[in-house]
Amino acid sequence: MRIVKFLFVIILLLSISGLAIFMYFRFSALDTGSNFFNDNLRYKFARYPMMRQALGLHFDGDAKADYLGDRYKNISIKIVAMNGLEISDETAKIFAKKVEEITGKKTIYLFRPGIKYEASINMGDLQKELEKNNSSPSSQGAIIYVFIASQKKDDSANLGSTLLENGIVIFKNSLSNSMRNDTQINLDTHMSSLLLHEFGHQLGLGHNAISGCLMNAQTEFSDGGRLLEKIGDFCPDEKNQIKKTIL
Ligand SMILES: [Zn+2]
Structure with missing residues (x-):
């Protein structure tokens, strides 16, 4: 009888400490600032899609x-555009080719049914849309979701954004407004460059202040359209940073 009681206490203590550790991880993961979990363990857990769900690891780079x-082995880019804001086949093709180059993985793109047009978009609504569409990466490949939306609510200067750990949003109306010359050819190059900038965030790159580099913060805001005209790819510094990513 005594042994049963002893085992019960041990199991209870283990359960409580397991739960405490889980809560500590989840709480530490709420932001990406420096803490023991983020500095030492986050990346190890984030490698597994199931652990990302369990611990709420849904930020850039996760x-x-x-x-x-x-x-x-492969990457699928799933593209959802608001009705009337389609993305050209050429833009998708350029972006997929760049993703393939930088990751070394065969990359395809698919257009999914569009969503209702809204003049300005609330990021929370888009996040719900992504969560609805989100399927775990399968043996077939990793997934990037791309949303083509009108403009960000309360921030028309923002041209693009990441969404959770595997989504990208392009604010097409804001991008068109930031360009000098809104022709289809320009839009293809600008939009694919902006897509690549956001994908850079999902690979864990932050912003830099180097004027000829794609992850320059300015490429994502107001006059970014003009900058994206000249910068169509990651600069050597950024490519090295991606290569050095510890996996
Ligand atoms: Zn950015």
Whole structure:
């Protein structure tokens, strides 16, 4: 009888400490600032899509192992555009080619049914849309979701954004307004460059202040359209940074 009681206490203590550790991880993961979990463990857990769900790891870079690690052989880009804001086949093709170059993985793109047009978009609504569409990466490959939306609510200067750990949003109306010459050819190059900038965030890159580099913060805001005209790819510094990513 005594042994049963003893075992019960041990199991109870283990359960309580397990729960405490889980809560500590989840709480630490709420932001990406420096803390023990984020500095030492986050990346190790984020490699597994199931752990990302369990611990709430849904920030920039949390899915980078899907794209740069050796778990998946292919990448699918799933594109959802607001009705009337379609993205050209050429833009998708340029972006897919760049993703393939930088990750070394065969990359395809698919257009999914569009969503209702709204003049300005609330990021929370788009996040719900992504969560609705989100399927775990399968043995077939990793997934990037791309949303083409009108403009960000209360921030028309913002041209693009990441969404959770595997989504990208392009604010097409804001991008068109930031360009000098809104022709289809320009839009293809600008939009694919902006897509690549956001994908850079999902690979774990932050902003830099180097004027000729794609991750320059300015490429994402107001006059970014003009900058994106000249910068169509990651600069050597950024490519090195991606290569050095520990997987
Ligand atoms: Zn950015």
